[in-house]
Amino acid sequence: xxxxxxxxxxxxxIKENIEKNKPLVHNITNYVTVNDCANIQLAFGGSPIMADxxxxxxxxxxxxxxxxxxxxxxxxxxxxxxxxxxxIANIKGIPVILxxxxxxxxxxxxxxxxxxxxKVKVSVIKGNISEIKGLLKGNNNINGVDVSTTDKELTVEDxxxxxxxxxxxxxxxxxxxxxxxxxxxxxRVVYLSNGNRIMSDITGTGCMIGALLGVxxxxxxxxxxxxxxxxxxxxxxxGEIATKTMKKRELSxxxxxxxxxxxxxxxxxxxxxxxxxxx
Amino acid sequence: xxxxxxxxxxxxxIKENIEKNKPLVHNITNYVTVNDCANIQLAFGGSPIMADxxxxxxxxxxxxxxxxxxxxxxxxxxxxxxxxxxxIANIKGIPVILxxxxxxxxxxxxxxxxxxxxKVKVSVIKGNISEIKGLLKGNNNINGVDVSTTDKELTVEDxxxxxxxxxxxxxxxxxxxxxxxxxxxxxRVVYLSNGNRIMSDITGTGCMIGALLGVxxxxxxxxxxxxxxxxxxxxxxxGEIATKTMKKRELSxxxxxxxxxxxxxxxxxxxxxxxxxxx
Amino acid sequence: xxxxxxxxxxxxxIKENIEKNKPLVHNITNYVTVNDCANIQLAFGGSPIMADxxxxxxxxxxxxxxxxxxxxxxxxxxxxxxxxxxxIANIKGIPVILxxxxxxxxxxxxxxxxxxxxKVKVSVIKGNISEIKGLLKGNNNINGVDVSTTDKELTVEDxxxxxxxxxxxxxxxxxxxxxxxxxxxxxRVVYLSNGNRIMSDITGTGCMIGALLGVxxxxxxxxxxxxxxxxxxxxxxxGEIATKTMKKRELSxxxxxxxxxxxxxxxxxxxxxxxxxxx
Numbered sequence: 072x073x074x075x076x077x078x079x080x081x082x083x084x085i086k087e088n089i090e091k092n093k094p095l096v097h098n099i100t101n102y103v104t105v106n107d108c109a110n111i112q113l114a115f116g117g118s119p120i121m122a123d124x125x126x127x128x129x130x131x132x133x134x135x136x137x138x139x140x141x142x143x144x145x146x147x148x149x150x151x152x153x154x155x156x157x158x159i160a161n162i163k164g165i166p167v168i169l170x171x172x173x174x175x176x177x178x179x180x181x182x183x184x185x186x187x188x189x190k191v192k193v194s195v196i197k198g199n200i201s202e203i204k205g206l207l208k209g210n211n212n213i214n215g216v217d218v219s220t221t222d223k224e225l226t227v228e229d230x231x232x233x234x235x236x237x238x239x240x241x242x243x244x245x246x247x248x249x250x251x252x253x254x255x256x257x258x259r260v261v262y263l264s265n266g267n268r269i270m271s272d273i274t275g276t277g278c279m280i281g282a283l284l285g286v287x288x289x290x291x292x293x294x295x296x297x298x299x300x301x302x303x304x305x306x307x308x309x310g311e312i313a314t315k316t317m318k319k320r321e322l323s324x325x326x327x328x329x330x331x332x333x334x335x336x337x338x339x340x341x342x343x344x345x346x347x348x349x350x
Numbered sequence: 351x352x353x354x355x356x357x358x359x360x361x362x363x364i365k366e367n368i369e370k371n372k373p374l375v376h377n378i379t380n381y382v383t384v385n386d387c388a389n390i391q392l393a394f395g396g397s398p399i400m401a402d403x404x405x406x407x408x409x410x411x412x413x414x415x416x417x418x419x420x421x422x423x424x425x426x427x428x429x430x431x432x433x434x435x436x437x438i439a440n441i442k443g444i445p446v447i448l449x450x451x452x453x454x455x456x457x458x459x460x461x462x463x464x465x466x467x468x469k470v471k472v473s474v475i476k477g478n479i480s481e482i483k484g485l486l487k488g489n490n491n492i493n494g495v496d497v498s499t500t501d502k503e504l505t506v507e508d509x510x511x512x513x514x515x516x517x518x519x520x521x522x523x524x525x526x527x528x529x530x531x532x533x534x535x536x537x538r539v540v541y542l543s544n545g546n547r548i549m550s551d552i553t554g555t556g557c558m559i560g561a562l563l564g565v566x567x568x569x570x571x572x573x574x575x576x577x578x579x580x581x582x583x584x585x586x587x588x589g590e591i592a593t594k595t596m597k598k599r600e601l602s603x604x605x606x607x608x609x610x611x612x613x614x615x616x617x618x619x620x621x622x623x624x625x626x627x628x629x
Numbered sequence: 630x631x632x633x634x635x636x637x638x639x640x641x642x643i644k645e646n647i648e649k650n651k652p653l654v655h656n657i658t659n660y661v662t663v664n665d666c667a668n669i670q671l672a673f674g675g676s677p678i679m680a681d682x683x684x685x686x687x688x689x690x691x692x693x694x695x696x697x698x699x700x701x702x703x704x705x706x707x708x709x710x711x712x713x714x715x716x717i718a719n720i721k722g723i724p725v726i727l728x729x730x731x732x733x734x735x736x737x738x739x740x741x742x743x744x745x746x747x748k749v750k751v752s753v754i755k756g757n758i759s760e761i762k763g764l765l766k767g768n769n770n771i772n773g774v775d776v777s778t779t780d781k782e783l784t785v786e787d788x789x790x791x792x793x794x795x796x797x798x799x800x801x802x803x804x805x806x807x808x809x810x811x812x813x814x815x816x817r818v819v820y821l822s823n824g825n826r827i828m829s830d831i832t833g834t835g836c837m838i839g840a841l842l843g844v845x846x847x848x849x850x851x852x853x854x855x856x857x858x859x860x861x862x863x864x865x866x867x868g869e870i871a872t873k874t875m876k877k878r879e880l881s882x883x884x885x886x887x888x889x890x891x892x893x894x895x896x897x898x899x900x901x902x903x904x905x906x907x908x
Binding site for chain 1: 659660661662664665701702703704705731734735736737738830831832833877878879880881882884885
């Protein structure tokens with residue numbers, strides 16, 4: 072109980088810091104969901120910059136409060152920008168959020184992420200369980216950029232164990248999106264069980280979580296763990312509220328409603344709907 | 351009459367196969383309409399992957415059930431990926447859908463498509479009549495990526511004749527989007543007359559048909575002709591229903607309503623609205 | 630008063646010319662807001678083409694009525710296409726609209742725009758005050774791609790003085806978007822005070838003004854000044870109407886409503902809401 076009150080207070084601070092800092096977030100991301108990522112960052116109180124030319128990366132990162140790297144449509148040009156951006160972010164001391172979309176699926180993605188992780192200290196890795204499991208190596212259950220069938224059967228305890236290991240290997244927070252989202256820094260763990268499976272029938276709900284993290288961490292450099300919980304929780308809560316009003320499988324309306332909610336939700340409503348367990 | 355009943359039964363199988371297979375579709379497409387293409391594939395029961403680096407094409411195509419190539423914003427880098435993807439798709443035996451956006455408009459587009467068609471066996475070419483006519487060569491009536499004025503005056507019989515020729519040249523199904531959509535495999539032909547002209551005031555309605563074909567053909571490798579009719583018909587039907595509720599020229603709402611409808615339409619409603627002639 | 634009546638008559642002609650010409654607009658723009666830019670051009674009565682390969686630029690520009698260059702996600706490849714497109718546009722005599730997103734922010738952007746301006750005669754430069762001020766050189770107040778804090782304190786008179794200078798240096802119309810939008814050709818000036826600050830919480834409202842200009846100037850080569858006022862005014866008016874019906878900070882709905890309004894507004898309503906001063 073005490074812990075719960077404490078978490079609420081901490082989340083409130085996270086929210087206030089976003090408002091105070093209006094974090095500038097540098098995103099090197101994919102061209103599929105980039106518009107939604109920019110809009111959700113604005114809705115969440117941040118200010119997005121999308122720039123991917125290696126020629127300007129240094130200047131862009133230098134003025135930003137965080138960096139989001141999403142490898143959704145990675146190519147031989149952008150991978151270089153991602154690494155350079157990460158290195159500068161490390162020098163500047165700003166948080167780096169990595170979304171290793173499709174890790175384990177292709178050599179380009181796997182090698183690319185491995186290279187990023189070998190050269191860049193990331194603050195948070197956010198992925199689905201197949202991607203996170205892949206980071207432990209030896210995982211061959213791939214299903215494109217989605218979760219593989221066998222991975223769908225993992226329990227929340229399994230997921231935590233995997234996430235904890237990855238967290239320790241890379242000394243970072245790991246956020247696994249799943250039926251129950253698992254956020255751990257290797258010691259602490261929070262389970263977030265909001266949202267609805269139908270959200271995965273919209274492209275980019277995963278990318279948008281990374282985008283939210285860019286804002287919440289960019290404004291909260293001194294409390295990255297709680298910042299991660301706030302960002303991941305925000306998507307779950309807003310997605311859950313939006314799906315509740317949905318009568319038919321109207322997915323474009325659902326996406327609009329999620330984005331609308333992120334920009335208009337009151338903190339009290341967020342807390343009320345947020346469903347979490349803190350160990 | 352008998353043919354009509356048969357077509358309905360066949361379309362039902364197409365629909366059931368999509369549900370059963372949840373086809374994974376690899377898309378190499380343009381950055382203008384890519385988000386809508388991904389979302390309409392999800393709404394339609396498929397699972398989209400967008401990846402265009404030549405370094406990962408082989409692995410991506412290998413796990414997919416179909417490949418959609420759309421040259422909307424083609425460049426010197428992506429054309430190579432398109433050709434390689436097509437070649438792998440042929441080896442794996444999965445359907446290839448080609449949308450030759452702006453064929454005949456620029457040398458890059460014309461040569462690019464010619465090269466694709468010389469190296470890749472495509473299952474369906476989907477385009478507007480100017481593009482399809484261009485494939486017969488000698489067509490100089492271009493209007494950017496839209497249909498030229500003189501081509502707008504072609505009758506549905508003219509369109510069928512042109513489509514049939516292109517179909518025979520490339521041994522593939524040809525789907526021409528027009529006031530009346532014409533789908534032919536060189537022998538059979540189906541005329542689909544749903545939709546509404548105002549749909550062309552939304553960017554990407556054409557691209558989205560290609561995206562739908564990726565799903566319907568990906569789940570129905572043994573009945574590509576009927577799969578094409580289902581995909582083309584779905585856009586016309588959903589567009590028609592969405593425009594009917596439109597009172598003002600509110601195009602963003604119209605786009606949302608089309609996407610909503612693709613994700614929520616019942617098969618019975620689809621059949622009821624579908625307006626077709628089968629020769 | 631007389632001037633006001635005259636302006637209304639001129640704007641009416643601008644509108645009628647768009648309808649008559651349905652201008653074909655070539656856009657080399659960023660991948661963040663490109664879909665909204667294409668859709669707003671269609672809504673506004675234009676016909677967008679997005680193409681950025683240097684291999685087809687010449688053919689594309691040649692059939693178009695205007696060219697919009699937006700450097701939002703510029704890179705080493707696209708800068709070359711932008712310059713070539715501008716040069717061809719000059720030869721063909723079609724208007725060039727330049728949106729120097731983030732000018733002064735990075736060397737790539739500053740040098741890129743400087744090179745464009747040294748090789749291409751542009752018709753309109755549209756930017757926020759930090760970007761326009763940057764074009765006078767010696768401005769170091771940068772805040773990524775947004776307006777810097779000190780620049781926010783400039784008066785409308787300051788803004789006009791800066792815009793006038795830039796206009797004279799580059800012999801072009803300058804449109805500065807701000808609380809009050811300032812449009813000047815170096816001699817005449819029009820102040821437009823529609824819109825609402827919350828519009829900047831949607832990505833791309835600035836880019837969409839450039840997109841609108843592509844349409845209005847493409848259809849009105851003989852009256853670029855009034856064409857600019859119509860394009861800039863349209864965004865302000867539609868944004869203002871859309872925000873008035875907004876009860877909560879629902880930004881996705883707001884964006885949809887703006888796009889809906891651009892496609893459905895009656896000219897009389899536009900004039901009624903348009904708030905301007907003409908010196």
